[in-house]
Amino acid sequence: MFESLNLRALMTPTNMRMLGAPIFIIMILSMMVLPLPPFALDLFFTFNIAISVLVMLVAMYTRKPLDFSVFPTVLLVTTLMRLALNVASTRIVLLEGHTGPDAAGKVIEAFGHFLVGGNTAIGLVVFVILVLINFMVVTKGAGRIAEVSARFTLDAMPGKQMAIDADLNAGLIDENEAKRRRKEVSQEADFFGAMDGASKFVRGDAVAGILILLINIIGGLIVGIAQHDMPMVEALETYTLLTIGDGLVAQIPALIISVAAGLVVSRVGDDGDMGSLVINQVFSNPQVLMLTAAIIGVLGLIPGMPNLVFLLIASGLGWMAWSRTLATQREAAAQAEAAPPVAVAAAGQTENIEASWNDVQPVDVLGLEVGYRLIPMVDKSQDGELLKRIRGLRKKFAQDVGFLAAPVHIRDNLELRPNVYRITLKGVEIGTGEAYPGQFLAINPGRVTGPMTGRETRDPAFDLPAYWIDSSQREQAHGLGYTVVDASTVVATHLNHLILSHAAELLGRQETQALLDHIGKESPKLIEELVPATLQVSVVQRVLQYLLDEGVNIRDMRTIIEILAEHASRTQDPMELTSRVRQGLGRAIMQSLFPGNSEIQVLALEPTLERILIQAMGSGGGEGGAIEPSLADGLLRQTAEAAQRQEDIGLPPVLLVPPQLRWLLSRFLRRSVPSLKVIANSEVPESRTIRVSAMVGGAG
Numbered sequence: 266m267f268e269s270l271n272l273r274a275l276m277t278p279t280n281m282r283m284l285g286a287p288i289f290i291i292m293i294l295s296m297m298v299l300p301l302p303p304f305a306l307d308l309f310f311t312f313n314i315a316i317s318v319l320v321m322l323v324a325m326y327t328r329k330p331l332d333f334s335v336f337p338t339v340l341l342v343t344t345l346m347r348l349a350l351n352v353a354s355t356r357i358v359l360l361e362g363h364t365g366p367d368a369a370g371k372v373i374e375a376f377g378h379f380l381v382g383g384n385t386a387i388g389l390v391v392f393v394i395l396v397l398i399n400f401m402v403v404t405k406g407a408g409r410i411a412e413v414s415a416r417f418t419l420d421a422m423p424g425k426q427m428a429i430d431a432d433l434n435a436g437l438i439d440e441n442e443a444k445r446r447r448k449e450v451s452q453e454a455d456f457f458g459a460m461d462g463a464s465k466f467v468r469g470d471a472v473a474g475i476l477i478l479l480i481n482i483i484g485g486l487i488v489g490i491a492q493h494d495m496p497m498v499e500a501l502e503t504y505t506l507l508t509i510g511d512g513l514v515a516q517i518p519a520l521i522i523s524v525a526a527g528l529v530v531s532r533v534g535d536d537g538d539m540g541s542l543v544i545n546q547v548f549s550n551p552q553v554l555m556l557t558a559a560i561i562g563v564l565g566l567i568p569g570m571p572n573l574v575f576l577l578i579a580s581g582l583g584w585m586a587w588s589r590t591l592a593t594q595r596e597a598a599a600q601a602e603a604a605p606p607v608a609v610a611a612a613g614q615t616e617n618i619e620a621s622w623n624d625v626q627p628v629d630v631l632g633l634e635v636g637y638r639l640i641p642m643v644d645k646s647q648d649g650e651l652l653k654r655i656r657g658l659r660k661k662f663a664q665d666v667g668f669l670a671a672p673v674h675i676r677d678n679l680e681l682r683p684n685v686y687r688i689t690l691k692g693v694e695i696g697t698g699e700a701y702p703g704q705f706l707a708i709n710p711g712r713v714t715g716p717m718t719g720r721e722t723r724d725p726a727f728d729l730p731a732y733w734i735d736s737s738q739r740e741q742a743h744g745l746g747y748t749v750v751d752a753s754t755v756v757a758t759h760l761n762h763l764i765l766s767h768a769a770e771l772l773g774r775q776e777t778q779a780l781l782d783h784i785g786k787e788s789p790k791l792i793e794e795l796v797p798a799t800l801q802v803s804v805v806q807r808v809l810q811y812l813l814d815e816g817v818n819i820r821d822m823r824t825i826i827e828i829l830a831e832h833a834s835r836t837q838d839p840m841e842l843t844s845r846v847r848q849g850l851g852r853a854i855m856q857s858l859f860p861g862n863s864e865i866q867v868l869a870l871e872p873t874l875e876r877i878l879i880q881a882m883g884s885g886g887g888e889g890g891a892i893e894p895s896l897a898d899g900l901l902r903q904t905a906e907a908a909q910r911q912e913d914i915g916l917p918p919v920l921l922v923p924p925q926l927r928w929l930l931s932r933f934l935r936r937s938v939p940s941l942k943v944i945a946n947s948e949v950p951e952s953r954t955i956r957v958s959a960m961v962g963g964a965g
Contacts, residue, residue, distance in 0.1 A: 275820045288813060290342070300356060305372035309350055310372040312513050316343060317518035317525075324525040331452055336529055337459035343522055344466045347515045351477050354511045358504065359488050373510040388509035392478065395516045399523050407527040412529060415457035422744030425450045427710065428623035428748055438657070460530055474516055481508035495821065548571040551593065554586035630771065631672035632689040633760065634678040639686055642702055642753055643675045654757035662764055667819035668780050670764060670771045686756055688763055691769060692780045698725030700752040705739055705749035707732045715745045726762040769813040776962030777806040784822050791826055799833040807839035808846060815931060816942065817847070817854060824849055841930060844945070851948035856919050858942060864954045867921040867944075870906050873960040874900070878926050891934070900961070901937045907959045919944060921955065 320339055327333045340344050354373065426447065433443045451809045485504025489495040495503070548554065550629060558579045565575025608702040628917060632657075642651040655673050681687060688696040699722065708724045708731040716791070719732035734742060734749075742749045750758070764771065781802070785792040794800055808829065809819050819825060829842060847854065859865050872877070874896075881892055892900070906916035918938070922930055924945040931943040949955060 306370040317521040323526040324528040325762035337463040374514045376510040403523040410530045411460035418454045532557045551586040552587040558582035628692040629674040634687045636681040636683040638683040645872040650753040707742040713746040726759040769810040811843040866958045867919045869957045
């Protein structure tokens with residue numbers, strides 16, 4: 266009973282699929298050593314032809330190379346199967362060839378008789394031509410394409426990985442999509458590398474076919490004359506016919522497989538199957554079709570030419586051009602009917618309308634104005650890519666920062682240049698740039714290996730040198746180390762950078778109340794005890810703005826609310842409350858600056874300068890201490906130099922100061938050294954080790 270259960274478990278469809286490949290390989294290897302009857306040879310030769318045709322059709326209908334990622338393995342297995350069949354057929358030809366032309370099966374006999382007419386000379390010529398076409402043209406070309414594609418794909422991998430990281434950081438994709446894209450980039454490089462190696466199998470198969478042909482003819486003559494006492498002419502005709510039939514029945518599937526390999530590696534784009542792409546790109550222009558028809562028609566009128574054939578083809582091309590022109594006109598008419606009518610208001614009608622409160626339009630919190638050439642990027646009816654990216658950007662902002670920003674209001678502005686966009690915050694411009702739909706921005710991250718030809722510019726988000734390039738230069742830019750992004754990504758990244766920079770201004774009273782209401786759904790008692798019983802919403806808003814202003818996210822609202830509730834009975838000062846909150850969030854703040862449990866390498870103040878600044882704070886009444894101008898200049902210069910050295914060695918520029926100086930120095934240094942983070946000693950968790958990498962002094 267147990268044996269029957271185990272057998273039943275092994276016969277499941279999943280297990281059968283897993284066992285299918287090993288069993289098939291073992292069968293192929295067995296054909297090389299075990300004798301096969303003629304019927305088995307017919308079966309396997311027919312199966313070989315069917316597999317080659319199937320593989321070629323799959324290659325034609327594949328949209329991108331990775332959709333047929335198993336092709337290198339298929340190429341190896343089919344080549345091995347052809348060689349095994351050659352060995353098996355050679356054995357039976359030499360053993361039974363003296364009995365007649367059907368000794369090796371009906372398939373070899375058919376190829377020997379019907380395809381070459383039983384003429385050995387013709388068969389030999391056809392076989393040599395097929396081998397040359399396969400070896401010198403198809404296989405060599407496909408191998409070269411795979412080799413170059415593998416090289417360019419490997420060179421472009423760093424740039425593609427950086428582009429994926431840029432999309433992830435900008436919130437345009439999530440972590441799962443980033444992992445999928447990284448895996449696809451790696452698989453693409455592996456695929457073309459495997460295709461480069463697999464093409465060598467086909468090339469070796471062609472050489473083996475020629476050698477097997479010569480061996481079979483010479484061996485057949487020796488066996489026929491020496492062992493079976495056949496006349497030399499009869500032995501030559503019999504064994505040559507069988508050998509050529511055997512070679513042709515193997516080389517035709519080999520040629521089909523080689524064509525499939527060429528189709529896979531030479532494919533560009535993934536918009537459709539091969540047949541659709543050829544028809545759409547070759548036969549879509551009616552002017553080209555009409556001109557070709559005219560040229561063929563003129564050639565058909567020349568005396569001595571096959572006039573009927575030329576004129577017939579010219580007529581067919583002319584009909585295709587005429588039908589394509591009619592189809593284009595119908596599409597244009599349908600689009601014109603679908604377009605919404607434009608309403609034109611008469612000037613006299615507007616003069617009679619009284620002003621009302623409806624004429625007072627509120628200022629958009631966040632606005633994006635675009636020139637007319639950028640309208641397709643934000644047009645919902647045209648499925649504008651930028652709209653999707655902005656939706657993803659707001660979602661990523663809410664996840665990373667901790668509150669939902671106001672929606673971005675998009676409108677066209679005819680006063681802007683055609684390719685210019687402008688980003689506004691509460692009606693005031695905070696950023697502007699240019700974008701070119703259909704082109705790509707190649708950004709120099711500082712490690713490129715050569716220049717690009719294109720429109721020289723600067724990346725609007727991070728002010729890096731860049732070039733606007735055509736899509737045909739994209740792979741070249743990847744190979745040189747540039748980060749290549751499309752126009753929609755450029756605008757979305759710039760918008761994301763500005764939103765993060767102005768997060769504090771985006772947190773208004775309404776957003777603060779909505780955030781408190783959201784927290785109140787999970788912890789109603791916590792919110793009821795704090796707002797408005799102990800603190801007003803305005804004080805909570807100010808504390809959160811102070812945190813956002815210095816790059817601290819407010820995702821951990823539970824901790825923030827608990828700390829505010831603990832200290833609100835003793836002080837209502839937003840700055841003092843912010844300091845308390847920062848201490849409570851110290852572990853998260855340090856984690857964002859120094860991930861993991863690594864040593865914290867920071868800048869620090871000279872003790873003398875530290876005492877001077879503390880005295881200045883005391884004399885200024887706590888908030889508004891005054892620093893001597895010469896001391897301030899030296900402090901700014903030395904801090905900027907020390908921060909730059911930290912960045913050069915790959916460390917975040919962080920200045921560690923006493924708690925009473927943190928607020929003063931943070932505001933004072935922010936404009937001159939925007940990348941510098943000022944943290945207090947009390948914000949560093951006890952579990953983290955501090956190492957001072959440089960001291961900042963105030964002299965000179």
